[in-house]
Amino acid sequence: MSHRHISMEILYNINNLNIHFLNNNFNIFSKNNNINKAVNDVNLNIYKGETLGLVGESGSGKSTLGKALIKLIKPTTGSILYKGQEITELERDDLRKIRKNFQIIFQDPYASLNPRNNVSQIISEPFLIHDKSLSKKTIFEKTEYLLNLVGLTSLDMKRYPHQFSGGQRQRIGIARALALEPEFIVCDEPVSALDVSIQAQIINLLKELQKKLNLTYLFISHDLSVVKKVSTRIAVMYLGKIVEISTRDAIYGDAKHPYTQALLSAIPTPNPRLEKKRKDKKIILEGDLPSPFNPPKGCNFSTRCFLKEEVKNNLNINCNLIDIELQDTNKNHQVSCHFYNKQ
Numbered sequence: 613m614s615h616r617h618i619s620m621e622i623l624y625n626i627n628n629l630n631i632h633f634l635n636n637n638f639n640i641f642s643k644n645n646n647i648n649k650a651v652n653d654v655n656l657n658i659y660k661g662e663t664l665g666l667v668g669e670s671g672s673g674k675s676t677l678g679k680a681l682i683k684l685i686k687p688t689t690g691s692i693l694y695k696g697q698e699i700t701e702l703e704r705d706d707l708r709k710i711r712k713n714f715q716i717i718f719q720d721p722y723a724s725l726n727p728r729n730n731v732s733q734i735i736s737e738p739f740l741i742h743d744k745s746l747s748k749k750t751i752f753e754k755t756e757y758l759l760n761l762v763g764l765t766s767l768d769m770k771r772y773p774h775q776f777s778g779g780q781r782q783r784i785g786i787a788r789a790l791a792l793e794p795e796f797i798v799c800d801e802p803v804s805a806l807d808v809s810i811q812a813q814i815i816n817l818l819k820e821l822q823k824k825l826n827l828t829y830l831f832i833s834h835d836l837s838v839v840k841k842v843s844t845r846i847a848v849m850y851l852g853k854i855v856e857i858s859t860r861d862a863i864y865g866d867a868k869h870p871y872t873q874a875l876l877s878a879i880p881t882p883n884p885r886l887e888k889k890r891k892d893k894k895i896i897l898e899g900d901l902p903s904p905f906n907p908p909k910g911c912n913f914s915t916r917c918f919l920k921e922e923v924k925n926n927l928n929i930n931c932n933l934i935d936i937e938l939q940d941t942n943k944n945h946q947v948s949c950h951f952y953n954k955q
Contacts, residue, residue: 623796623828624658624681629690631676635905648904650676652852652912654690655938660795663822663829665843665860667836667875669901673852674832678798681830682714683707694796712742712792719801721781725773731784732769735759738791758787761824762817779810786817790825799831803838815841837879840864848872851912852904854938858945868947870895870919910934911950923950 631651650673658664658681666674679685681692683699692700694710702710718724725734735755739746746754756766762783773781782802789797799818803811819842821827833839839846840860847857848869856869867873874895897916902908908915914931923929929950938946939953 621660622657623660623695624656625691625693625696626654626656626658626681627691627693629654629656629677629680629692630688631673631680631685632688646905649852649907650904651680651687652907653937654852654854656847656854656857658796658828658830660828661822661826662844663831663842665839665846666830666832666849667834667839667846668849670834671851671901671904672849673904674834674849675800677849678716678800678830678832682716682796682798683711684716708742712738713794714796714798715789715792715794716798716800717782717785717789717802720805721778721785722773724785725781725788727773730770730772731759731764734773734784735788735791738788742792754791758790761790761821762787777810778806779813782806782814783817786814786821790821793825795826796828796830799829801833802831804833804835811838812841818842836875848875851902851907853912853948855913855949856945856947857938862945866945868941868945868952869913869949870917871897871913908932911936911948919949919951927951 629651630649630653633648633650635646635648652673654677666677668674676685680687683702687700690700691698694713697710699707699710729737732752732755735758736751739751739754755769759765759768764780764783764787773784776784802818803814806814815838818829822829829842831839831842843860845857845859846863847854848863848871849855850871856863856867856872863872864876867876874897877895895918898918899916902912902915910933911917911931912935914920917931920931923931927950931950934950936948936950936953938948940946941952
């Protein structure tokens with residue numbers, strides 16, 4: 613599958629972004645401190661027209677980062693430039709003007725749709741909030757157009773969310789997200805609650821809509837095999853930090869970071885004979901994901917890394933003590949790992 617040409621126009625420029633939460637259940641006898649470093653010093657560009665896949669285990673900070681980009685969460689420190697405009701400090705009126713440019717599609721379509729409203733009310737709600745001048749006829753026509761766009765019909769307008777399948781409900785969620793003609797959409801695990809066959813339909817729909825409407829996506833998922841189908845570039849997140857970022861093909865063909873390699877090795881192969889052969893290549897990470905309230909010192913992956921002994925023996929660097937930022941290994945590939953920094 614070839615990807616269409618992506619412009620080098622930067623839509624989002626994210627610098628030194630930190631999002632920290634206080635733990636209200638803080639206990640002075642616990643080993644953890646009371647600050648959850650959900651997003652920790654993230655630097656990232658998102659280009660107009662691309663799909664940036666954001667992957668990592670649950671609790672790595674992916675959704676928190678996605679919500680900060682569309683102003684659902686306020687960062688602690690750092691900068692988010694959207695088309696060159698700083699949006700972290702925007703006040704209500706200025707925020708209202710640009711808010712319709714970005715939307716979110718949630719993981720659970722049923723939870724994000726009001727069960728008391730029919731489809732027509734759900735999809736037309738953004739018009740009533742943002743453009744009170746529209747006539748009832750225009751709202752009806754726009755709602756009908758959006759339903760057709762996502763593969764439903766005007767016959768569905770009077771039905772309620774519980775009358776639809778999971779895949780159809782996600783189509784309704786997508787139609788609502790498109791109502792105000794946004795240019796950037798955070799897709800937050802949009803297919804993880806769906807059957808595999810339905811996942812493929814929704815992914816194809818998102819790709820078609822991207823082409824048709826010139827959309828830019830941040831596609832969040834813990835599943836690398838899903839991200840492979842949609843992404844132009846992929847950023848890998850671990851414990852609040854981005855540890856590797858490159859083109860889709862470079863991540864799948866030549867992953868550098870040991871965490872990315874472990875995630876890739878866990879993707880099942882549909883062919884049982886190949887899967888049997890692969891067993892010895894599976895990378896099993898040591899231990900559990902550390903708590904974001906008490907991240908490891910040095911490189912935050914050091915407690916689970918299979919390269920740290922090699923780094924210590926060959927490069928005389930203790931990964932448990934010395935941290936490392938994202939480094940360029942070549943023009944399009946960045947990784948935060950001592951092993952590659954000294955190569």
